[in-house]
Amino acid sequence: MKIRLGTMFGDIIRSLFRRPATQLYPYERRPTPERLRGNLVWDPSKCTGCQLCIKDCPSDAIELIVLDKVAKKFVLRYHQDRCTYCAQCVVNCRFKCLNMDDQTWELASVNKEPFTVYYGKDEDVAFLLEKMARDNAGESGCPE
């Protein structure tokens, strides 16, 4: 092949008259693909408490807290900061309780608190949080 100088000349001239490929991210968000593995969400109504999702999570990012096994009162504690977004739990759940949201994916924060998310029926979550607050009373802000 012939050896030439400045083989990318055409490219750079074309680029000069083209929009830059850079996306100005915070100002300009691309639509996310349908399958995007974003924040994990849990639907308590169908859960049987089988714990299969917990078993295979590679990073211990989910915990199922059993309030009442017979009445199927569960709360799912989800640690966004540990999650690797692998969707193994979604595959494992036979009752399709778990799902990865394709819209919520900007999950950065400057402190750790917002990363612990409680899912469940409102009254169950409220009950659990109250109980935890009661248990922790007296101790000085010990991290779980």
Added chain:
Amino acid sequence: MNNLTVHPLIGLLLFPGGLFLLASGLLYEWIDRKLVARFQNRVGPRFIQPLADLVKLLAKEEISPEGVNKPLFFILPVVALAAALTAALYVPMAGFVPAGSFRGDLIITLYLLSVLTLCLGLAGANTISRFAIIGATRTLTQLFSYEAPFLLALLGPAIAAASWQITDVDFYAQQHLWMAVTQPIGFLVALVGLMGKLELPPFDSPEAETEIVAGAMTEYSGRGYALFRLGKNIELVIGLTLVATFYLGGLANPVQFLIKTLGLLVVLAALQSLFARLRIDQTVGLWWRVGALLALAQLLVLFLLR
């Protein structure tokens, strides 16, 4: 067709020296970065970026590493910047008559421009950092390779104008056909020589970041680094002005200055983004085997035609 004049004191502090030069140095750096970015299909920085970089660097702590000669370490950036600023007094910045002008100021200007590179080389050799030492060696090697062709290339127009005074060459250029047309080889050598002088890609092996971090400037931080960078920016402006004056039909007024230097900058930016970095031995080979010969041939033709 005559250039405008300014009061000497203003010339020293505000224009064309001092403030104006600093501002235009930053502006040209931005234009250069922006153009390269656009050539690479990127967005590039906003116009405030070079100034922001400068302010940030000035605000940072300046660390003087172990094993350096302290006074030298601190004085070198200052000397480099001062030399670049002084050089501006003799060139028709923005199309005005140079603040100072005498016979033979072309040679002085060229030497003042080289002081920056020499300072860089010294600064690198002053530290015990191995990257800096290699960088310094390369900087000086490169200096010796492009300096002669660059000088010869600028000599062409000077000989045509029969004067070593920049203003004379300027007037001569304004009255004649562009010398880029009559002496195309010299123009090319001068332009590429300018790139070598400014250590722009593909001649950036003295500061090739993937090999020797930042070359001679590796140990510099904060103020010293800021001053060196500023010096380089100013050299860019002066270099462009010189080449435009000599080869693009002189600079009679600010509008011409802007159009011609910016035009040159576009070419420079395109050249920067077109090539892979040359190794230092390739750079030297290129300059001595091709650059110097071409420049000499140009001069020869010039002498024969006179």
Added chain:
Amino acid sequence: MEAQRKFIVPIGPQHPALKEPGHFQFSVEGEIVTGATVRLGYVHRGIEKGAEARNWTQNLYLFERICGICSHVHATALALGAERLAGVEAPPRAQAIRTLMSELERIHSHMLWLGVAAHEGGFETLFMYSWRDREIVMDLLESLSGNRVNYSVNLIGGVKFDVTEKHHDEILKGIEILEERTKHYLKVVTTDRTFLARTRGVGLMTLQQAELFGAVGPTARASGVARDVRIDAPYEAYPQFPVRLVTDDGGDLLARFKVRTRELFESYRLIREILNHMPPGELTTRVPRRIPAGETISRVEAPRGELFYFIKSNGSEKPERIKVRTPSLCNWASVTQVAIGHKLADMPMILSGIDPCFSCNDRMVTINRGSSSQVWTWEELRRYGIEYYRQR
């Protein structure tokens, strides 16, 4: 002059040329390199040990994180091994999807490498363009799996998702643009004068040297070694979609550029073929949580060369031992040898010529002396190998 101390240029563990920590010492005379040593181990993460505390499924994700670039092949190698131990095979469609992802990954890896290598050579424009175009394949990966890196495709016994009609068209469209661009880049790297000055004749490794140093992958193929696991021991869907071997006799950096870019075309062709002949059927089979006891090896062709897994199960939910040999580890020796006699300025390019990955090399070895270890001669090892493959 003999008393003169060697002038050693250290590169790393932190250096702009290295995107990962590694330490190199180049002794130089002027600009000429006279000796080179490598020291690795700055990113040891204890993955092999960690594997013993996790169950098989969790390990898929752990091993996927050995390398951020070729993550999928690691999980594939583990899944293949585990499936073999369990005596099952993933359904054909799942295998085709795995293969498809492997090839997409190869594209993204090679494009990334092209950019990095160009950057090391100071060709920023090529760097920016190749990375811009790499976004196409990253988007494809994202739209298929939901993640841009660490796509987590595999399950033990299958894959997580299907390739729909929409993806089919999307991929074909993306591949078309990429093919066009790759053609252009191949032209750039083979004809650009300044770039050729940095690659032609640099880092020359002959066929004999490549064999001697045990080089693998595109690095070896650029020296004329005809070795590719996808061809020598086809796995997954490769028997149905055979790969054509890409080699070059140059042995220098230019040859490595050529081999990798031409492998891209091969990947495009394979992807088209797989998409057009996608076998129908299930995506998963049932695999017991407890993998039967036994040991196996599993070999796959990662973008950087042969990836080797030794897997041992004791019949529980967790593996007993997993040993990984990554391709970069095999290629390091070539760097330290080839470097000698070159200019310092060539070092970053020679380094990046093998497409190094640092974190996947780092592991700890404890040698138990005086235990009941055996030493095998080459002949014995070879006999064992032949025997092993006959039994399979």
